[in-house]
Amino acid sequence: MNPAQALEILKRGTTEILSEKELVQKLEKAAKEKRPLRVKMGFDPTAPDLHLGHTVGLRKLRDFQELGHEILFLIGDFTGRIGDPSGKNKTRPPLSSEEVASNAETYKAQVFKILDPKKTKVVFNSEWCQKLLASDLITLASQMNVARMLERDDFKKRYTSNQSIAIHEFLYPLIQGYDSVALKADIEIGGQDQRFNLLVGRDLQYGAKQEPQVLILLPLIEGTDGVEKMSKSLGNSIGINDAPKDMFGKIMSIPDALMKKYYEHLTRISSNEIEILLKGHPRDAKLKLAATIVDEFHGAGAGEKETQSFINQFSKQEAPEDMPELKWAEIPKDIPLYKYLAADCGLFSAGEGKRLVTSGAIKVNGEKIDLEFSTSKLKPKDVLKVGKLKYFKIV
């Protein structure tokens, strides 16, 4: 694959590439030198419960892997081990090395659902940061200025609204940037909210006379409510480890308007196909989306199973409360269902019944039946649907 084709794949879903020109140069150079690019992405050591929001970046990493590049999956345990040194935030106690190791295992179990373990290097920044001296940190700090730090959105807001910013918070972006120096990263991938921090990496690499990393920024996707950024604490997240049924159900619950974004960032279905799907019935598009994602995390076929199950449940839920009832004990066994409905119930003629069955307008528990479907298969609590509006319940 030539660099231009690679670029096309890598650009998908990005909000910004800084810069595209440098990315092309790096791709060309890597191809020429027959060496993989070093692609860094940082992860918080305290939150190993991944959700689909995290997979936006992971999928971009996989794109790089599939193009032959090396992934540096960075666990930022150095600052995690410090915790909140001001002691004000009781919810951030320092992590022990055992906790870090255990969280890392949890991470791996999740990310290797998307990434290829053979092409992924899991690294911990404590490895180089723990040895870092105060004098080294002072030298790093000299390369960044206060005014620029205060331009970072969250700092600016807090500073102008007189909320306290502890000075060590200015040091964390430097540590994160120094990771890029230590790793000699060619590329760093991050959410668009990480733009500032990733730029610090570029600056520090420049100061260390390295070729600055290219930033690839990705959007933050909204959770199931379609409003807030996906986040476990907001209760709008879809977990990587969610059971197939939960995952499917949560995806089916997103607003229609969010489907395009989910398709683009959470699947690798082609843009053309996405366009076609979105032109069809929204429910069908959403079922396909949910099935595709469930397949990804729970194996091929899991999506189809959940689709059927969802349709059944959905159909049942669709049925009204006060359906006419058919007594099971009184239904003759072992005749085609459509004949029973025609002859015994007088709903339609046998010919019309045949047509309805073959056009899929007769369903049992949401599932279409065929002409052979026998009354013996029915059981109490089943729901029959005829056409768009008629429901019957077996009692």
Place this chain on the structure above:
Amino acid sequence: MNPAQALEILKRGTTEILSEKELVQKLEKAAKEKRPLRVKMGFDPTAPDLHLGHTVGLRKLRDFQELGHEILFLIGDFTGRIGDPSGKNKTRPPLSSEEVASNAETYKAQVFKILDPKKTKVVFNSEWCQKLLASDLITLASQMNVARMLERDDFKKRYTSNQSIAIHEFLYPLIQGYDSVALKADIEIGGQDQRFNLLVGRDLQYGAKQEPQVLILLPLIEGTDGVEKMSKSLGNSIGINDAPKDMFGKIMSIPDALMKKYYEHLTRISSNEIEILLKGHPRDAKLKLAATIVDEFHGAGAGEKETQSFINQFSKQEAPEDMPELKWAEIPKDIPLYKYLAADCGLFSAGEGKRLVTSGAIKVNGEKIDLEFSTSKLKPKDVLKVGKLKYFKIV
């Protein structure tokens, strides 16, 4: 000496004590426990050329020494060894350990003119700061916030006028404060411009569960121009190592209005005596000031010698350009000068001449003469002064 008396001595010349109450408590505790207080003062490792401005603090340290306390003369070599890590300030290259050691010797040679070497511990902050890890510095940094740092006068000015402040500049006050923790300082002495930094020391000691140090702040004294703070680079400084004549002359050149401040901070002449001196003739007060200070740095008697020399020179300079001339060759030898002036020159009667000599109103080259002063002592270029206004020049 009881704590109240000690306090009286220690308060002299201070602009602020934070707090006086805590100082009294520390003095009382030290007396009770029969242990000296640990009194810290920090010095820049790059500027070992001390001037009288520096001695304001050194004298305060000596006051503590004379009360039996221990002086921690801190040379801040840790940051000096880093230099200007941003590399922007070419005038601040990192100091080598040889340079630090050599500067320290230069310091000692100067400060021990004021301090007692036996009660002075010279310490270098590289000793504890060089081992400090980045993680330790992060923890220190968490105890201070950005808004407060930006309240520091120089930072505030630079921030509001869009001048760059590098982030490591925020770390230096923390390092300085940490020195107080490492030294377990009871007291820190500094110029009033150091107030902010010294307060950081209090905060960090508090964070380290130590009893916070008391701050003793001293004024910055103006240089010989009477306007700018004394500073070698401004050319208005009086060096500790200046030759007696230079030192004396520079002190004589200060504006009269500055005498009170110099007396208060650069001598230990009592307040009562200072008041009396300042009520007398300004020139006499200034001569006494200069002599006292020269004595201090060049040994007892040096001041008196420079006083006489200055008077001589001053008197010659005072004489007008167009004095009447007396031809040396025509002056009769070996008779009392006053008789010659009375009889040969007809300036006054012999009786009046006697009275003028004994009242000191007849001077040769600015020095009073006695009745025996012979014409044989005169030589060409001498200046005679009679009364307040009459001058004669020997040619």
